Amino acid sequence: MNALSPIAAAPPVVFPRADGSRVPYAVFSDPAIYELEQERIFRGPTWSFLALEAEIKQPGDFKSTFIGDTPVVVTRTEDGGLAAWVNRCAHRGAMVCRQSRGNAASHACVYHQWRYDLEGNLVGVPFLRGIGGQAGMPPEFDRAANGLRKLRVASYAGLIFATFSDEVEPLADYIGPVMGGFIDRIFHKPVEYLGCTRQFSNSNWKLYLENVKDPYHASLLHLFHTTFNIYRVGMKAHCVTDGGHGLHSLIMAIKQDQTETASAYKDQKIRTFDSGFALEDESILALIPEYDVLATNHIQPIFPQLVIQQIHNTLVARQLLPKGPDHFELIFHFFGYEDDDAEMRKLRIKQANLVGPAGYISMEDTEATELVQRGVARDGDLTSVIDMAAGAPDQSDTLITESLIRSFWAGYGKLMGLDALAEAKV
């Protein structure tokens, strides 16, 4: 980065507190922050979720996706392994793979038909040696040095991740033992991919991460949760981070007797507890036990691009993609288990009504993040106030807490190199 770069010249934001409890609103809209995130997060020491292994089962199966806003392709190789590469021809920069999904033995750029194998090695250049005395590429041109930009790729329990970084620790260590245990809870047997739905939001990607680390909002914003006892404050809760960098987290709400959680909402006259609201068809609220712990909600962001979700019997890997400072895309990858019976599979599809772009529960989340995006316009130096349960940092059995959000912002500040700036200023 040259000395005249605005990023090098002055910190685009300063976090006034090291504990992540005060977040300058500029992080949600400043283009300089967005550029820095692409470099230090998405091309930095992180692993980004790309696909379920169940999406690309056969050799040659591929999927086009992104790490941050860089287009990448992930593919199953001939020997059943995985490869991922930046989707940009080594010749003149065109996107090589133009399909969102498919199967191919090799990938050729349409512009000049440079051809790459599944690993991203350059295997063909038309007229490499010229023809009939007309010159081709110079003799010193080295195909091996002109492949696609390859990425480190690894899989954890059927979830495929990739990274630009040579330094980041192995994937299992990046996820860590605590978060790994909760991934294993969901991915304890082979899964089957059931399709995806996509939601585009006019708000910053980190507002969505705040949302999935926020057990406090869930029973207040979402009437459906509260009224039907899917998720209430007072439920048995488990809210934890990875215990390391603090960027991953888990919220679990665990089913218990209904009557004892209702009174807190009735007494405070909370809008979302409407006892007069009833469903005619309650089959959507079934909860068939499948795990040791009967959780109604398991919401687990693995920074930066994945949120694992189990709500009742609907299972989703949500991929979070930034699309500029004030837009993000969410791709809900629905899945079941290979050994689901017909009744379970039917329930999973029915409970898709709860989540996704038209979800009874989740449709309000993008509404809320967009309200923040619009609300914080112009006042980038002002901050949010994230103090709920700040006096009880070790309390993990409550849903009335913002500790996971604070942990996230503290980790984000370190990764972005903004925490040192904050300390220097203090």
Add this chain to the structure above:
Amino acid sequence: MSLVGELALRQEMLALQDEYVSTLDTDALEHWPEMFVEDCLYEIIPKENADLGLPAPVIHCDSRRMLRDRVVSLRHANIFQPAVYRHFTSGLLIAAADDAQVEMRSSYMVVRTSQAGDSSVFQTGRYHDVVVRDGGRWRFKSKRVIYDTSRIQTALAIPI
């Protein structure tokens, strides 16, 4: 079927489609479930899944009760930006018909007008309908809404 019979049926199907569109466009959502039989299927699913034979929907209702639940939830529970939605349909194709059941397909476009006052295409796609005689009128036994606009802007609240 005679030419007159075909024309009459086509008019009946167009009238049904117009009633459906008008119901949604005038916010008469309480009438919307009544256009379906009790044991119905209403599904909104992206074309990318339908093409691959994958089942993941954004809305999937397998009874009229579920349709009424969706309306009650929209009226009393869910929070979403108020907006005006207008449906436009074209290319009605009657694929199969007898006295009791009609299968038809058509293209649709939904234009969304925000509170700020700009209009944009919210969604395009195809309706795949199975229509049956029930209680003295035509009703939808199955309506699959297969959408092209895979990126749903913000959220989908109002039925398509």
